[in-house]
Amino acid sequence: MRYHLDEQEPGLNDMRRNIDAWWPFVEQGVEAIVINASGCGVTVKEYGHYLKHDTDYAEKARRVSGLARDLSEVLAPGAQSLAELVAASPLKRVAYHPPCTLQHGQKVRGHAKNCCKVCDLPFSCPPTATFAAVRQAPIRYYNLSCL
Structure with missing residues (x-):
């Protein structure tokens, strides 16, 4: 949220914290990170873009973005x-x-x-x-x- 309120660096730090929180699940092979708020889902799906120049987080952000799913995508099948x-x-x-x-x-x-x-x-x-x-x-x- 802060990223969109023109607080980019604190917003990027929030993204990094989210990635750190989800990362153990990613390493365990989680199939999706389900986001039930569509605006937040847009942002999580763009983590790879926002953090592409961060050498410590670029790859992790790309993977998290690839796993992000809206609830409707999970329920559809x-x-x-x-x-x-x-x-x-x-x-x-x-x-x-x-x-x-x-x-x-x-x-x-x-x-x-x-x-x-x-x-x-x-x-x-x-x-x-x-x-x-x-x-x-x-x-x-x-x-x-x-x-």
């Missing part, structure tokens, strides 16, 4: 199992709002939409979701064509 959990849920009106940073920053598209389709959940794009929430429009009017 198990969409059918997720559908069973959703069907058993007491919640009957659920919609998913894909963050702009997921679609535009991480370039992760389609996974969440597919999960929603398999789970028979409405899927909304940001402008429509905001409009529907403000106007209290029924979920069935959410626009799917924006993605």
Whole structure:
């Protein structure tokens, strides 16, 4: 976060600390570092770029970036199992709002939409979701064509 608030050196130090914390898991062969906040995921996926000139961290940063995954990327292959959990849920009106940073920053598209389709959940794009929430429009009017 600090890196984006024009505190680059403290931000780079935060990245190094994160790498140090994850590194034992990387060495043990972890398959993914799952990031559940899409804005943070954008940054973690760019650690390799931000630290490419740091001789002590460049390679580690590149590996961490390669392992970073958004939660939707991890859930997508198990969409059918997720559908069973959703069907058993007491919640009957659920919609998913894909963050702009997921679609535009991480370039992760389609996974969440597919999960929603398999789970028979409405899927909304940001402008429509905001409009529907403000106007209290029924979920069935959410626009799917924006993605």
